Amino acid sequence: MKDLKSQASRSTTPGKGGLTPEIQSRIGHQLRAMYDDVVRQGVPDRFAELIKKLDAPGATPHVENEGGSNDNNNGRE
Amino acid sequence: MPLTDSLRNDILAAVPSLRAFAISLSGNADRADDLVQETLLRALANIDSFQPGSNLPAWLFTILRNLFRSDYRKRRREVEDAEGNYAKTLKTQPSQNAHLEFEEFRTALDKLPQDQREALILVGASGFSYEDAASICGCAVGTIKSRVNRARSKLAALLYVDGAEDFGPDETVRAVIGGSGG
Numbered sequence: 001m002k003d004l005k006s007q008a009s010r011s012t013t014p015g016k017g018g019l020t021p022e023i024q025s026r027i028g029h030q031l032r033a034m035y036d037d038v039v040r041q042g043v044p045d046r047f048a049e050l051i052k053k054l055d056a057p058g059a060t061p062h063v064e065n066e067g068g069s070n071d072n073n074n075g076r077e
Numbered sequence: 078m079p080l081t082d083s084l085r086n087d088i089l090a091a092v093p094s095l096r097a098f099a100i101s102l103s104g105n106a107d108r109a110d111d112l113v114q115e116t117l118l119r120a121l122a123n124i125d126s127f128q129p130g131s132n133l134p135a136w137l138f139t140i141l142r143n144l145f146r147s148d149y150r151k152r153r154r155e156v157e158d159a160e161g162n163y164a165k166t167l168k169t170q171p172s173q174n175a176h177l178e179f180e181e182f183r184t185a186l187d188k189l190p191q192d193q194r195e196a197l198i199l200v201g202a203s204g205f206s207y208e209d210a211a212s213i214c215g216c217a218v219g220t221i222k223s224r225v226n227r228a229r230s231k232l233a234a235l236l237y238v239d240g241a242e243d244f245g246p247d248e249t250v251r252a253v254i255g256g257s258g259g
Contacts (some may be wrong), residue, residue: 035097047114051117
């Protein structure tokens, strides 16, 4: 951690984007870790059902709030 | 094009990354899933305007991104609990150190200007080309490149530079990217 910080300090003199390869790869790694954690959760049932229910373009989906997890904002500004 | 089974499967397959994009943008799991739901409804209602053979994920990401931006304007003044809500979405709780590091990263990401954050996520995490990211954000390829570079520099300044706060991350970033011509 310490050495990363000192490398970063040195890199504030303009270089290629000002970033050392270590820091660039560290940022990329953390970004993907955050993202992939969600991707690995797959498709929640509510979305699988939503897509299944729609048969044709223009069909009006009947969306239910199963479990009521998202209806607490209704009607609020 | 009509909603064929194969198109339906392709949309389904894009849902995990749509959620990841929505959570990365908003920092809030519940709101992210609302965004994904709204995106799917819009996509399905407008499926006729999707060109067969074109990039379906990019089309869906464009819808979600535009929804997020109009939603964001409405909600800008609300107080958010980004980290708290995000943590709930994690399947496995990371170890204490990893968790702290993760929160630091999430906090830094949330400090980026929205243009830079979305560009960095699209290119650095979703794996879109600069060209696709530019089309999703409705801007030039050069603009996306510049936003990604600024985002990286600013994250580096926020996360890895001692005392960056003391003289302001913006100055650091300006110094770092100085002369790049924006």
